[in-house]
Amino acid sequence: MAFVTLKQILLETREKKYAVPSIGADNHVLFEAVLQQAEAENKPVILMIPGFLLKEMDPCFFEYARLRIIQSSVPVCLHLDHAASYEECMNGIKYGFSSLMIDGSSLSYEENVTLTKRVVEAARPCGISVEAEIGHVAGGEGNNNDGNEVDVDAFTNPGEAERFAKETGVDALAIAFGTVHGVYKGTPKLNLELLDEIRGRVEIPIVMHGGSGLSDEDFRNAVSHGISKINFCTGLFLNTTEAARAAIEANGNKMQLPAVLGVIQKRAREEVSHLFEVYHTQSVDLKNIAHK
Ligand SMILES: [Zn+2]
Numbered sequence: 001m002a003f004v005t006l007k008q009i010l011l012e013t014r015e016k017k018y019a020v021p022s023i024g025a026d027n028h029v030l031f032e033a034v035l036q037q038a039e040a041e042n043k044p045v046i047l048m049i050p051g052f053l054l055k056e057m058d059p060c061f062f063e064y065a066r067l068r069i070i071q072s073s074v075p076v077c078l079h080l081d082h083a084a085s086y087e088e089c090m091n092g093i094k095y096g097f098s099s100l101m102i103d104g105s106s107l108s109y110e111e112n113v114t115l116t117k118r119v120v121e122a123a124r125p126c127g128i129s130v131e132a133e134i135g136h137v138a139g140g141e142g143n144n145n146d147g148n149e150v151d152v153d154a155f156t157n158p159g160e161a162e163r164f165a166k167e168t169g170v171d172a173l174a175i176a177f178g179t180v181h182g183v184y185k186g187t188p189k190l191n192l193e194l195l196d197e198i199r200g201r202v203e204i205p206i207v208m209h210g211g212s213g214l215s216d217e218d219f220r221n222a223v224s225h226g227i228s229k230i231n232f233c234t235g236l237f238l239n240t241t242e243a244a245r246a247a248i249e250a251n252g253n254k255m256q257l258p259a260v261l262g263v264i265q266k267r268a269r270e271e272v273s274h275l276f277e278v279y280h281t282q283s284v285d286l287k288n289i290a291h292k
Pocket of ligand 1: 082137181209210231
């Protein structure tokens with residue numbers, strides 16, 4: 001039984017200074033590629049599906065996901081990313097997610113607290129973790145057309161982050177300190193002093209969204225300054241698509257679907273392996289986290 005919550009899978013990250021990748025995998029092809037690479041390297045991994053996709057997806061996918069994770073040899077968390085409402089979170093519970101992100105970051109501070117607390121109160125008795133966001137990471141999820149600009153005014157306020165964590169009781173907190181969702185416009189610059197200050201005030205794991213466009217050095221800095229979970233989605237979609245396109249062209253446009261899917265899975269596994277290395281992801285002994 002390797003199906004764990006977000007709280008469990010991030011338990012040792014701060015002490016041991018590593019991050020666990022949270023990877024967008026809303027289909028069998030990517031889901032299998034990510035899991036197989038995690039199993040090959042004996043590393044923990046978080047698989048995530050965005051809230052807005054829930055009503056479009058075949059509910060049977062979640063049955064497959066749950067059974068596949070239970071049989072996995074490594075700790076795996078199934079995370080609902082950016083649920084926009086309480087109702088979306090309740091659907092996440094219904095479909096068997098072990099972690100929910102409620103995104104009230106566009107609301108006022110008080111409204112964000114109220115919404116997040118409601119979700120925590122519903123999720124906790126079910127043994128499900130909750131992540132929330134304070135400050136706002138700019139850009140739509142997966143916007144890879146025009147690029148998104150960083151919004152300094154929406155960076156997380158450290159005092160608010162501390163209060164928010166205490167008032168809501170969330171298990172992990174996403175903050176804004178220089179990343180954007182989707183493709184980055186301009187050169188990214190992480191505010192590591194701000195991250196240090198937030199990390200000093202907040203005891204729960206801190207999450208970074210919108211890593212596309214960052215260098216490996218940026219990621220290593222973010223992890224060494226206390227980031228526990230890093231979301232990765234747009235980069236995976238773009239890079240696997242590019243690998244498929246290049247392979248099809250290299251084969252005189254005669255490649256057939258199974259071979260194309262094989263190229264996508266191979267590239268996805270290489271990406272995941274790279275994330276494990278850059279995030280310094282450590283193997284987790286299930287015995288240490290099972291009863292937390
Ligand atoms: Zn995000």
